[in-house]
Amino acid sequence: MRYAVIMAGGSGTRLWPLSRRGMPKQLLDLVDGKSLLRLAYERLAGVVPADRVLVCTGAEHRDVVAEQLPELDPANILGEPEGRDSLNAIAWPAAVLVERDPEAVMAVLSSDHLITPVDRFAAALQDGFAAAEADRDALITFGVVPTSPHTGFGYLERGAELAGRPGVCRVEAFAEKPDRETAQKYLDTGRYLWNAGMFVWRAETFLDQLRALLPETHRTVRAIAAEPGRLAELFPGLRKISVDYAIMEPVSRGEASGHVLTVGLPIEWQDLGGFAALAGQLPADDHGNATDGLSLVLDGGDNLVINRGEDGRLVAMLGMTDTVVVQTPQITLVCPMAEAGRIKELVAEVSARLGPDYT
Amino acid sequence: MRYAVIMAGGSGTRLWPLSRRGMPKQLLDLVDGKSLLRLAYERLAGVVPADRVLVCTGAEHRDVVAEQLPELDPANILGEPEGRDSLNAIAWPAAVLVERDPEAVMAVLSSDHLITPVDRFAAALQDGFAAAEADRDALITFGVVPTSPHTGFGYLERGAELAGRPGVCRVEAFAEKPDRETAQKYLDTGRYLWNAGMFVWRAETFLDQLRALLPETHRTVRAIAAEPGRLAELFPGLRKISVDYAIMEPVSRGEASGHVLTVGLPIEWQDLGGFAALAGQLPADDHGNATDGLSLVLDGGDNLVINRGEDGRLVAMLGMTDTVVVQTPQITLVCPMAEAGRIKELVAEVSARLGPDYT
Numbered sequence: 001m002r003y004a005v006i007m008a009g010g011s012g013t014r015l016w017p018l019s020r021r022g023m024p025k026q027l028l029d030l031v032d033g034k035s036l037l038r039l040a041y042e043r044l045a046g047v048v049p050a051d052r053v054l055v056c057t058g059a060e061h062r063d064v065v066a067e068q069l070p071e072l073d074p075a076n077i078l079g080e081p082e083g084r085d086s087l088n089a090i091a092w093p094a095a096v097l098v099e100r101d102p103e104a105v106m107a108v109l110s111s112d113h114l115i116t117p118v119d120r121f122a123a124a125l126q127d128g129f130a131a132a133e134a135d136r137d138a139l140i141t142f143g144v145v146p147t148s149p150h151t152g153f154g155y156l157e158r159g160a161e162l163a164g165r166p167g168v169c170r171v172e173a174f175a176e177k178p179d180r181e182t183a184q185k186y187l188d189t190g191r192y193l194w195n196a197g198m199f200v201w202r203a204e205t206f207l208d209q210l211r212a213l214l215p216e217t218h219r220t221v222r223a224i225a226a227e228p229g230r231l232a233e234l235f236p237g238l239r240k241i242s243v244d245y246a247i248m249e250p251v252s253r254g255e256a257s258g259h260v261l262t263v264g265l266p267i268e269w270q271d272l273g274g275f276a277a278l279a280g281q282l283p284a285d286d287h288g289n290a291t292d293g294l295s296l297v298l299d300g301g302d303n304l305v306i307n308r309g310e311d312g313r314l315v316a317m318l319g320m321t322d323t324v325v326v327q328t329p330q331i332t333l334v335c336p337m338a339e340a341g342r343i344k345e346l347v348a349e350v351s352a353r354l355g356p357d358y359t
Numbered sequence: 360m361r362y363a364v365i366m367a368g369g370s371g372t373r374l375w376p377l378s379r380r381g382m383p384k385q386l387l388d389l390v391d392g393k394s395l396l397r398l399a400y401e402r403l404a405g406v407v408p409a410d411r412v413l414v415c416t417g418a419e420h421r422d423v424v425a426e427q428l429p430e431l432d433p434a435n436i437l438g439e440p441e442g443r444d445s446l447n448a449i450a451w452p453a454a455v456l457v458e459r460d461p462e463a464v465m466a467v468l469s470s471d472h473l474i475t476p477v478d479r480f481a482a483a484l485q486d487g488f489a490a491a492e493a494d495r496d497a498l499i500t501f502g503v504v505p506t507s508p509h510t511g512f513g514y515l516e517r518g519a520e521l522a523g524r525p526g527v528c529r530v531e532a533f534a535e536k537p538d539r540e541t542a543q544k545y546l547d548t549g550r551y552l553w554n555a556g557m558f559v560w561r562a563e564t565f566l567d568q569l570r571a572l573l574p575e576t577h578r579t580v581r582a583i584a585a586e587p588g589r590l591a592e593l594f595p596g597l598r599k600i601s602v603d604y605a606i607m608e609p610v611s612r613g614e615a616s617g618h619v620l621t622v623g624l625p626i627e628w629q630d631l632g633g634f635a636a637l638a639g640q641l642p643a644d645d646h647g648n649a650t651d652g653l654s655l656v657l658d659g660g661d662n663l664v665i666n667r668g669e670d671g672r673l674v675a676m677l678g679m680t681d682t683v684v685v686q687t688p689q690i691t692l693v694c695p696m697a698e699a700g701r702i703k704e705l706v707a708e709v710s711a712r713l714g715p716d717y718t
């Protein structure tokens with residue numbers, strides 16, 4: 001039985017004030033009125049039925065997730081009392097699934113990127129499920145076929161393709177984010193994939209590795225799955241660690257019973273994590289001004305204006321260039337596009353001076 | 360009997376969106392929570408009692424004026440159905456006053472500048488009243504003693520001081536706004552004053568000149584004063600012309616029975632007509648950021664941030680310099696300080712694209 005767990009945690013500040021503590025990036029209407037979470041769900045059409053889709057998110061975001069995905073059984077929206085990194089966002093749903101269905105095969109999917117085309121993604125996901133069903137000891141990690149020597153991602157080094165299973169390869173190694181030169185080498189070999197942080201495996205197999213490598217975490221997530229009422233008590237005690245560090249890398253090095261395979265994703269994989277990337281998704285006028293919401297830009301170019309203020313509110317700009325203006329009902333941000341990468345610092349300052357209401 | 364008429368018409372767009380059609384510059388809280396109109400009224404303390412102060416403003420602004428000047432009899436707030444330039448903003452109140460008091464002596468005062476110190480202004484105003492009472496045929500125009508070769512004002516050329524009346528001079532000529540070189544010459548002679556557009560005279564004397572020079576206007580304003588119910592019918596038909604062109608210049612050239620005198624105003628006379636001037640009135644941080652309202656400016660300098668949005672709304676800026684950000688509940692403006700003089704163009708564009716609701 002195939003299941004999908006969409007991870008929708010995190011509280012990125014890079015799109016502040018569009019994203020807020022209560023409204024992280026993946027829940028924002030960013031693309032044609034849909035959130036990245038909604039798009040992640042829609043990508044599963046024809047692969048995993050709605051009643052076998054789970055979302056793991058922050059407890060404070062459960063209501064918004066339920067609104068955006070009315071197809072889901074609310075019991076399938078798992079709300080973490082606090083963020084404990086990717087291992088626990090995966091291990092808890094895995095424990096929940098084996099409790100329901102010992103034969104569950106689960107895909108773990110992220111919701112923080114824009115993925116096109118959807119049909120290729122769906123086909124690769126089917127391949128991943130098939131590979132996990134064919135090899136009960138495999139942990140399958142998806143890798144995006146790289147289109148540039150990107151230095152912002154980790155990489156997977158592919159080994160040989162498995163006999164009789166086209167597209168499924170061993171993973172030789174996990175590589176940290178490389179420098180530009182190394183990234184170019186990776187690209188030139190054709191053997192490396194971007195580490196997408198998306199997986200598919202038998203839930204039981206995953207939990208077996210977890211039991212071997214982090215027995216305490218295994219015990220805790222099984223206890224939570226057996227007695228959901230103990231969530232708030234037990235979850236915060238979980239060790240904060242990423243799934244790659246905790247499971248994927250040790251297993252790939254032979255430190256547990258399973259083995260790591262990879263399936264390539266021949267997709268466009270776009271992080272909408274910053275305003276520059278977001279500007280590229282919006283319609284632009286003849287002067288390169290990308291806008292969303294009521295605005296008027298006179299004698300200026302290459303601006304990004306996002307106006308999510310109340311109906312009827314106007315942002316008017318005169319003679320500005322390369323500037324980001326983002327307006328929400330509570331906050332208006334103005335910064336040069338070139339400084340948009342530093343918004344985290346601004347949010348820290350806002351938090352320090354004005355308190356958490358503004359973050 | 361001394362009266363004062365404060366002119367509070369006009370709908371300047373240079374401070375848009377702070378100033379709006381419904382809220383022109385002189386009605387805005389600009390200085391320590393007071394409007395320029397309120398300050399103009401307070402400058403009369405000890406010179407003209409509240410029950411003899413009139414305000415001439417646009418009909419649509421009567422309520423705001425009444426709120427800002429609760430001391431005034433609402434009957435003394437004259438609302439023009441539409442703007443017909445300064446002649447009619449003066450002639451109508453003059454006709455109203457002679458109807459009430461044939462011996463009325465009226466000062467005509469503007470409300471669009473910041474004037475300091477107030478005591479010197481009050482003393483000069485007293486001198487003006489005394490001069491008008493001593494010389495029943497005089498039209499007295501106030502001239503600001505210039506402190507720079509300003510090219511944005513018209514000038515008055517002073518003649519000789521009148522015998523036995525210190526500080527009261529004949530006016531030799533009215534001069535248009537000069538170029539820089541001419542303005543410097545004016546300043547060097549010591550004989551020129553900035554034409555302040557403020558006056559004092561017997562209302563009857565002013566109306567006599569008006570009857571001689573523009574008999575149709577005279578007839579109309581007298582008819583409105585006699586039958587206030589005909590205001591909306593008659594006022595729009597008045598010829599649109601400034602008081603200088605219609606009365607002061609012809610009288611100074613001997614084209615009517617009166618004569619023009621001037622009294623100098625030894626004051627600081629500051630036009631808050633643009634954002635650069637306004638920034639100078641606001642407290643600034645160590646980096647020259649002048650702010651009013653809730654804002655946070657990180658790593659930037661010499662910005663002007665005016666946040667008049669609803670309570671709790673924040674303007675946050677990162678890495679911006681020399682930029683004006685003005686936020687009102689409906690509109691947010693962003694422009695470089697150097698472009699702020701072009702806001703009129705922006706307002707025209709806003710009006711054309713979005714209609715009058717935004718102007």
